[in-house]
Amino acid sequence: MPEADATQTSQCFQLKGANVSLTALELHFFEEDAFEETLRDKIRQAPGFFRDIPLVVSLEKYEGPTAELDFFKLIGICRRHNIHVVAVRGGDEDQRRLARNAALALLPATAQREPRAPEPAEEAVEEAAPTTPDPAPTAAGPAPAAARLITQPVRSGQQVYAPEGDLIILAPVQAGAEVLAAGNIHVYGPLRGRALAGVHGLSEARVFCQSLEAELVSIAGHYKISEDLQEQGWKQAVQLQLKDDLLVVTPLDK
Structure with missing residues (x-):
């Protein structure tokens, strides 16, 4: 085989799309000592979760001076x-x-997803329309995304x-x-790993499971780790949802 052909069939690497969950650090201001002390407190709560994780620094709510934003120190x-x-x-x-x-x-x-306001032009057309029999119903928009169904255990x-x-x-x-899911997550069995619902920012997403034993549960970026989850609903059938930006655990029998 010619050398050029061999190079084409045996490439050093390939690039492929991948969906990887990342933890975001929402930075409000940066002061070196305060930042490290807060980080230590978070790590004490769940040492195993924070070890060797990749982190994204979110500046969307940053209020401090740009001059104090020292990424090398951070x-x-x-x-x-x-x-x-x-x-x-x-x-x-x-x-x-x-x-x-x-x-x-x-x-x-x-x-930022905002509700779509009604268009005045459309309202005017509706008011001026004559009273005639309604036409046959038609499709009201695209069909909802189909749920993904998994029947085998999800292993370590x-x-x-x-994604949809x-x-x-x-x-x-x-x-x-x-x-991970763009929408809700339903686990008809013990949930012992990590579950991240509403990964595109859907705050109405929920997590349902037959036995809450999770390392971490997140909805639209708001999360609780195992130590927090054990305070309520541990090893019970529960649902988790956001209420006023707080992750709330509720037994399924209520």
């Missing part, structure tokens, strides 16, 4: 605690320039993702596994 603090800052989300041009100088990737700000190290709709699992989710 990265250094995180590395001392085995946390790896990989990117910045949002921020203005000066803040993103500082992030680029610190060799961080740049992610766009989260899209596995990740299952439903709900995720339904008719088996246990083992410790060390991760399940």
